[in-house]
Amino acid sequence: MNFALCGLALLALTCAANRWKWLSGALALPIALISLVAVLGYLFGAEEFYTLASKVTGLAAPTSVAFLLSGSGIIAAQIDCSYLRWLASPHSGGVMLRRLLPLATVLPAGLVWLGQKGQAAGVFSSSQFGAAAVVVGVIFSASVSLLWCAALLDRLDRRHMAAEEQVQQLNIALLNRLNALQVANKELEGFSYAASHVFLTPLRAIDGFSRILLDEYADKLDSEGKRLLGVVRSSALDVHELVDETLGFLRFGRDDLSADLIDMAALVRSALKQLEPKTGGRKLKIEMQPLPAAWGDASMIEHVWANLLDNAIRFTAPKPEARIEVGATPGANETVYYVRDNGVGFDMQYVDKLFGVFSRLHGAELAGNGMGLAIVRRLVTRHGGRVWAESKLGEGATFYFALPTKETGDA
Amino acid sequence: MPDLNSRVEILLVEDTATDAELSMYALKKHNLTNNLVWVKDGAEALDFLFARGSYAERKTTSSPKVVMLDLRLPKIDGLEVLRQIKADETLKHVPVVVLTSSKEDRDLAECYKFGANSFVTKPVEFNEFVDAVAKLGLYWVLVNKPPE
Numbered sequence: 001m002n003f004a005l006c007g008l009a010l011l012a013l014t015c016a017a018n019r020w021k022w023l024s025g026a027l028a029l030p031i032a033l034i035s036l037v038a039v040l041g042y043l044f045g046a047e048e049f050y051t052l053a054s055k056v057t058g059l060a061a062p063t064s065v066a067f068l069l070s071g072s073g074i075i076a077a078q079i080d081c082s083y084l085r086w087l088a089s090p091h092s093g094g095v096m097l098r099r100l101l102p103l104a105t106v107l108p109a110g111l112v113w114l115g116q117k118g119q120a121a122g123v124f125s126s127s128q129f130g131a132a133a134v135v136v137g138v139i140f141s142a143s144v145s146l147l148w149c150a151a152l153l154d155r156l157d158r159r160h161m162a163a164e165e166q167v168q169q170l171n172i173a174l175l176n177r178l179n180a181l182q183v184a185n186k187e188l189e190g191f192s193y194a195a196s197h198v199f200l201t202p203l204r205a206i207d208g209f210s211r212i213l214l215d216e217y218a219d220k221l222d223s224e225g226k227r228l229l230g231v232v233r234s235s236a237l238d239v240h241e242l243v244d245e246t247l248g249f250l251r252f253g254r255d256d257l258s259a260d261l262i263d264m265a266a267l268v269r270s271a272l273k274q275l276e277p278k279t280g281g282r283k284l285k286i287e288m289q290p291l292p293a294a295w296g297d298a299s300m301i302e303h304v305w306a307n308l309l310d311n312a313i314r315f316t317a318p319k320p321e322a323r324i325e326v327g328a329t330p331g332a333n334e335t336v337y338y339v340r341d342n343g344v345g346f347d348m349q350y351v352d353k354l355f356g357v358f359s360r361l362h363g364a365e366l367a368g369n370g371m372g373l374a375i376v377r378r379l380v381t382r383h384g385g386r387v388w389a390e391s392k393l394g395e396g397a398t399f400y401f402a403l404p405t406k407e408t409g410d411a
Numbered sequence: 412m413p414d415l416n417s418r419v420e421i422l423l424v425e426d427t428a429t430d431a432e433l434s435m436y437a438l439k440k441h442n443l444t445n446n447l448v449w450v451k452d453g454a455e456a457l458d459f460l461f462a463r464g465s466y467a468e469r470k471t472t473s474s475p476k477v478v479m480l481d482l483r484l485p486k487i488d489g490l491e492v493l494r495q496i497k498a499d500e501t502l503k504h505v506p507v508v509v510l511t512s513s514k515e516d517r518d519l520a521e522c523y524k525f526g527a528n529s530f531v532t533k534p535v536e537f538n539e540f541v542d543a544v545a546k547l548g549l550y551w552v553l554v555n556k557p558p559e
Binding site: 193194196197200201203204205207208209210211212233236239247314348 | 427435515
């Protein structure tokens with residue numbers, strides 16, 4: 001019978017499917033138990049034990065040892081999916097089990113065997129002494145092992161508590177930082193809210209009253225006076241644009257992101273349409289490669305395209321024939337979109353300054369107010385993406401932005 | 412200031428003198444300033460509308476044809492003025508045009524929630540500003556027919 005069980009258990013073990021592995025463990029357990037009974041019977045000369053075992057299975061002493069070993073082996077071979085998996089666990093349960101299991105099995109068997117041998121060899125004569133000595137041995141070893149385990153558990157518990165306390169402290173520190181961040185955000189929000197009023201009102205007055213002066217006192221102003229007033233007005237409008245862009249920059253940093261599936265080609269067309277007035281009848285050759293869809297906030301990504309295309313249109317202004325190419329390279333984790341132009345380009349040694357707030361690599365007539373690329377970077381970063389650029393001075397530039405193919409922004 | 416007991420057509424609620432002057436400049440081109448009252452904060456606006464405080468002598472039989480209301484005002488802010496107008500049985504029919512520097516979606520949403528009749532962001536560029544204010548004045552004073 002044990003042969004049959006053992007064969008089945010081994011068959012189940014070799015099965016590749018994990019769902020059969022438990023069966024091999026379940027079959028190996030009776031093998032190991034029956035053999036254990038027989039082995040103990042032979043060990044202590046307890047006839048009933050091994051005759052019982054041999055009646056069921058017909059095991060001789062060496063065979064039962066072999067079966068005990070093979071049964072245990074089969075259990076060990078697939079210990080991960082058996083009821084003994086804790087034996088292999090690296091955690092405190094596993095450590096405890098590995099320490100206590102020999103105590104429960106080998107120790108009593110060994111002590112009783114020693115007692116029997118001692119009595120047989122005439123070291124002591126009464127079987128009561130043997131029994132008492134075994135009990136003393138078990139009590140002593142069990143107590144030592146239990147103490148050993150208690151010390152282990154205690155140590156683990158202390159370590160655990162210390163770690164927990166550390167986590168708690170880190171949590172508090174994190175919460176404090178979060179609070180500080182929220183306060184700073186609130187302040188910024190309050191600032192940008194008040195700023196539109198505070199900055200725009202005097203600008204409106206500068207522009208308005210200069211204009212009224214030009215209209216109502218035209219006969220008292222010579223051409224130089226009118227020119228000077230024109231400078232005042234256009235400067236006021238420049239500041240207005242700057243304030244607007246700065247507030248936009250702040251707003252884009254705090255507005256919630258929506259997660260739309262974006263038709264990038266449609267977005268580019270819409271951005272180009274908005275920019276039409278700025279092209280001023282120039283000869284522009286715009287080439288559009290296929291653009292994969294993206295996940296993100298459609299209005300923010302449209303802003304990204306609008307800023308990059310606006311740049312390309314401005315940087316190509318000095319060229320007789322402007323060429324702008326829009327395209328994308330799909331990837332496993334991110335899609336890289338780009339806008340390439342044959343404009344004035346920039347020196348790569350200043351590439352780090354490109355995406356900074358209010359930073360420009362060209363004069364204002366070409367480069368605008370220095371907010372566009374800062375906004376681009378902020379919007380793309382908020383989507384969990386990145387931006388970069390390549391250029392050769394005088395030959396054109398390519399601006400890239402990569403968006404993750406899965407949603408990973410901060411929304 | 413016009414005679415408070417003749418019908419006031421426009422109540423301009425504006426704390427910034429330059430903005431008020433520019434608004435009146437725009438309205439004057441269309442002769443819309445004869446019956447205009449300019450108040451400089453929210454409390455004064457409510458005093459005028461409810462005929463109390465320094466406006467206690469005013470008869471409340473006729474309400475302005477339109478209130479041009481700035482949002483950021485001293486003492487009582489524009490949103491609260493709007494709320495009180497729209498909460499009052501006799502005043503709630505008075506059209507309130509919010510005229511503000513704000514471009515915040517939050518302000519826009521709040522104003523309409525409280526029953527604003529129109530929301531206009533003040534342009535910074537002079538021509539656009541004059542054009543917007545003049546159009547508002549012409550529409551609400553001359554084109555629109557208020558309840559009697």
